[in-house]
Amino acid sequence: MTYQTLIKEKKLNRGGRLLVARVPGSKHVWIDGSIAGGVRLAGNRALAEVHAAMLLEGTAKKTKRDIQVLLDKLGASLSFSASADRLAWHAHCRTQDLGAVLSLVAEVLHESALPTKELTTLKKRFEAELALEGQNTRAQAQIGLSRLIYPEGHPNRDETTAGALATLAALTRNDLKKYHERAVDATTTVLAIAGDITLAAAKDAVDKKLARLPRGTVTLPGFAPAQSHAGEHAETSIKDKASIDYMLGAATGITKDHADYPALMLGLQILGDRNGFSGRLMQTVRERDGLTYAIYSTPNGFGTADGAAVIWATFAPQLFEKGKAAIVREVNLLLENGPTAAETKLHRQMYAARIQTSLASAAALARTAHTLAAEGRPIGYLDTFPQRILALTPAQVAKALRTYLAPENLSSAAAGTFAP
């Protein structure tokens, strides 16, 4: 079996890509869709995220309550969110209700009312969420690191929680309305559907229901790629926290299309496999030294931009210094000696075989197909990329790690209650 044959693709009549994976038997479908937009188009996080959430707050024809009752009557779920460069929606429903759910998606995208009353309420909700984010050690470490390694205007650079609160406070219905008018462009649609449905039936439903979506000329603003630079360090002190979140990383300046990406990805898996327990950091810092519950390293932010090599871990305040030293020790060991032939072989095999187990559900197929298409890749990438991984040598992996994980370029951010 290849994913090229399992996940079928058609162009949509209004433009954009439709990908369908048939998983018979459940009488349900999982839908992941998006159009170009998100924070890059909106210019700030509050506008992009509030706009996404406001879509279900009412249309020209339906009140918020009408939408809620409709979704519950169908037993369907539907939510909108904004990423760095997409306005995305995620839905799940009975196959027989796909048309109704797609109609609603089209209606909220095309005829959103953006009611002022609901905006006032929604802003309170966001304010509470941001207050929680301000006390969330992981979120604060992540925001802190992104601001150290990515320059102003880069899609992977996060806004501070305080910054998001300030833009949220100033946000008006007029801002949302103006943004909405320029944000919907059917030609940028990517729609992935997995479940109990054929490609022909899905194409028919999507073309009919999304026929009214406007074609536009949305172009996301450009940005300068990040440059590697000497590491910087930041700490965010948060009261009454029992565990510190620590993130360490460096911008690479390369995208997924760069020739070094597969070797870097495998190298980070060898260092600290995010999806399992066989990486060095898990085996040493956790299993042998007992310094942490959770630790991994991973490529981060490579969706449609240049990304970073990132390490994340949590530590008790009294073990924080030991934990940091243990991470540096393991990074240096791997950089100095490179990965062994045996561990390179193990992780190559693991990566290739894991595709099969990680895509053994309709939800995962829809999510993965959507991600690939939104990145502008062919579905065959799911078959060909593992082959590139399987061909990597320890020397290639070592070279990529030495280039992009150089200790002098590693910045770090920590958040929590620090030991005196």
Place this chain on the structure above:
Amino acid sequence: MKKVAPALQKVRTRHGVAEYRLENGLRVLYKRDMTAPVVAVCVTFHVGSRNEAAGHTGSTHILEHLLFKDSEHFNKANGKSFFSYLEQFGAQLNATTWVDRTNYFEVLPKEHAEEAFAVEADRLRGSLFNDADLASEMTVVRNEYERGRNNPYELLEEELMQTAFTVHPYRIPTIGTKEDIEGSTAAKLREFYDTYYWPNNATLAVFGDIEPAEMERLVVKHFAKIPRSPHEIPPFTPVEPAQKTARACSLKHAAGVSIASIAYKIPEARHGDYPAIYALATILAGGFSSRLQEKLVDKGMAADVSVMVPAWHDPTVLTFTTTAAPGVTPQKLLELMRRETRNVARDGISSAELSRAKARIASAGSLERDGVFNEIRMVSEGVAAGDWTFAYRFEDDIAALTTRTVNAAAKKYLTAAGETAATLIDTL
């Protein structure tokens, strides 16, 4: 010629799942599903934090961690430690501990399915954990505990459960107390292992693209040689006394927001009223159009509302939790939640509400069965609740509900005497 009884006896087939029993008492559940070329394996031990004695809270969970250390045939010395051995085949694996059970599970490409049987059989009686393993793992578990302390919702839930229960171990979080985690000993954990980890106290589930004959061959090959326990598995005895008056608790914490929870005593998952309670909870807080969503979130009083209706082995609590919007006190949220629960107990639900709840619950069922890895864990929860068919028959039970049965449940369980209210007051 004398007929030899097969080692694996078929017991019954329900909802497309075949149930077998090995001579040593191991229950085996099997479902063939060829949707994807993978096989999922899950061993559920009928032991969870409810089985822990005072002073040894968290033992079940620490033991779960230690059972990923060396075993007789899977160890660092022979280069076959559990994780790297299975992960080389692309396996996704883990384990979880919860109130009524501990489960170990993996999903693998079908051609490597036997590796999961071999690993799980070795874990069952062949674990070799020692003092050194515990020394490094204790701090790992302690950091897991500390991470939980960072979460204000977990802090409040812990407070609520300690108030709602006076005797039953459900009052203590599964991860245990910090003192007990730090005070655990390998000898005590070994005793726990030797008490509960036996085939006659476990259920093996095998779902996926594997033929019945091959499944039977692998079960017999790897599990039939393990003896049943030389002792009776200790029965669980604590019974929570009936709650006669409302209870309340409160804590102060630098959380950024204030939180309120209100809980009501409900029966165990196998009880005939459970489906009606679940539908009632969905009507109150489980959907886009639920009553608490409308009255609290849509009116700007709360940032969110959620509900938990645990399908547990013993009677527990139904809990509504809500995060205060800026300027709203948790006491006000309690008052609003209480008003809604009293209204529904007094006036009942509408047939439209029940119809929407049924649609939502049916749809959620398809999410739980999306892929064998999800389905096998769903079945594990049924095993823990005391009936592996639970999740399958649940949908039929929900479909059969009437407004009358749901209204009766509302009157019976949403009572002032059965209530526990909990608030977390933000100090920032």
